[in-house]
Amino acid sequence: MKLRWDGGAHPAKLGIMVCGHGSRNPKAVAEFAQLTTGLARLLPHHPLAYGYLEFAHPVIPAGLDRLRSAGVKQVVAVPGMLFAAGHVKNDIPALLNRYSAATGLPISYGRELGMDARMVRAAAARITAALPPEARGERGGNLDQDTLLVVVGRGSRDPDANGNVAKITRM
Incomplete structure (x- = not known):
């Protein structure tokens, strides 16, 4: 996976935020965290954080705070969800927009995993x-x-x- 630089923050200052739904099931929460750990190994030059929309911690704003603390100047946020429904289309973008407005941190939003043949x-x-x-x-x-x-x-x-x-x- 290669990230595209839009000419804004230096690529080294570009962070990745993986936005999960969250679950009351501790195994599901741990599995999502494990997934993001593997993703971070694939993208070693970009700080990566994760957070959940509900039911689990860390929450998405806490993940964004971690990226800011790491010196990130621009974030690419991606929903770690298979299909786009209310959370992906509305709730997460609204949360990211509020965070960006409050902190001045530019956040680009990606798309759901979707129906990929793989x-x-x-x-x-x-x-x-x-x-x-x-x-x-x-x-x-x-x-x-x-x-x-x-x-x-x-x-x-x-x-x-x-x-x-x-x-x-x-x-």
């Missing part, structure tokens, strides 16, 4: 690996006829996000 392949591989051998067709079974996958897209009334859940299910 993501779909990775999900398919995880699903297949979880199946017993007969469901994978290894013992005469037929995956298409003998296996049912239930997909739950929870928490959104956003038609775009729900449409993407339906699309990814068909893939």
